[in-house]
Amino acid sequence: MTTEPVFPEEPVLYEFQHGLKQIIKECMERGLCYASRWAAEMLNGMKPLDLDGAPFSSTPARDCAELSASDVTDALLERQEESKYFLGKSYFDCKEFERAAYALKDCKSSKCVFVALYSKYLVGEKRRDEENDEQLGVNDSAVIVNRELSAIAETLNALLNNGNNDPYLLYLQGVILRQRKQLEHAITYFLKCVSLRPFFWSAWQELSACLDSVETLTATMKLLPSDHIMTRIFFVFASHELHQVNSVVYEQLEEAERVFPSSVYLTTQRALLAYDARDFDEAEEMFEDILKNDPYRLDDMDTYSNILFVME
């Protein structure tokens, strides 16, 4: 006896839509453009929902009930610091990262602190790349690190040890720990982050990058809500990254496709699985289809180009 596939109910779909829109806005406010891009692609991969059928408020009621005292304090701080935030974020948008961090240096709200620390992080990344370029060939074995990490970690530790639970600060802490090769520690931060913001894809990608074996993936899966749509999407991604694809991966992918029937991201995942299984004809057809819908897409086009080369 086969069981009918369970289609997600409308209220659940509204919840996903709300979650994706929240991430898009929050990530745009924080300069996290790849995370907002992923969420926007998934949002557009859903079956369009009837606007009139949406719950009255765009914020599900339980969101308000869940607000802690520290969330309220943070929201008030954010309001007070609105003008400074505008200044720092507009410098950030003009790629003046050092200036953004400086403009926000006295801010206390989690949002402003994030933009300040993330700016510092980007300053450090840019400098590291420049220094690596300079010494290329001179002494390849010496790895230059991001020199801002210590200062950022110090600020983050003080805040997070003091009860701050902002999902984006938790994410940044994880990123820094991963750069410092403290993978287990990093994983705990990414898990906290995705439990608060399940649609924040960058945190899932970082989490996946911390997993170096099927065993760590299996252990991590046990800590995630097994029926959440994002757990499924993560499992497909992480399994493919570890080249550990089996029938469960395909089942999870199908579940995800039910919620996001026209997601170009999920079609790309399917094409990558076909490629890994050396089913080049199928993979090529899928990539053709992807490019018909999204002709300027660059993600994973290296694989497509490999396929075309192999099939010649």
Added chain:
Amino acid sequence: MTTEPVFPEEPVLYEFQHGLKQIIKECMERGLCYASRWAAEMLNGMKPLDLDGAPFSSTPARDCAELSASDVTDALLERQEESKYFLGKSYFDCKEFERAAYALKDCKSSKCVFVALYSKYLVGEKRRDEENDEQLGVNDSAVIVNRELSAIAETLNALLNNGNNDPYLLYLQGVILRQRKQLEHAITYFLKCVSLRPFFWSAWQELSACLDSVETLTATMKLLPSDHIMTRIFFVFASHELHQVNSVVYEQLEEAERVFPSSVYLTTQRALLAYDARDFDEAEEMFEDILKNDPYRLDDMDTYSNILFVME
């Protein structure tokens, strides 16, 4: 008998603050990062206003009264196209301009149309720069133009001739006309734009760039509301650009400084005027002061470096 300087009343200051915040948000939504940066700097250059003293709504009542039927239609369209906007804007933020324009190609709301056309414009600018680089030295006299201009102008003409009055589309139309050397025509669009969005600095800068003589500046000034703070700031900027500085310019600058007592932008304007008057000591002191407050500022630092060189 001297008259006392008139200090702006609190309600006027709230109106300025509201206008600046509106521009920051609208420009951030449209990828106009330099305009939002300027407005954010000016906002932070105001004396802090008491939040509790602010009018109840952040939108002055007359804004709603002024909403035309077409504004309402546009707002509804914008709501319907929210998901597409998120997609296009997130591509824009990731610098995928061609993809952004493609994602928004069927949109009808002024905001989405702006992001689509502005993306196309940037694609054309980038390509032009690349082609210019390639042919540098081969045939310097042939000027390569932005090849997207015709298509953008066609779309804009259809919309604007059909009654669309969106300030950002008017601005883009002006930018294209100026690139095509149709300066008089461009000026009319910039004037319409700043009458709708007085705090949108990029439009004022473009307007100034259309003026090639004191006569055209004088003629333009007659078409502007003489007592608006932005008319004053524009007059100082445009006079300096034309190297036509007299006592009226200083008076207008003083009026502006009353509203924005700690504006780094206005201090820089004052430093530039001192430099033009060959008062290097004063100019140097001002630049030193500017860098104390805004150590990562780059704007007009070429002038400061000239001053230091001359004074050696």
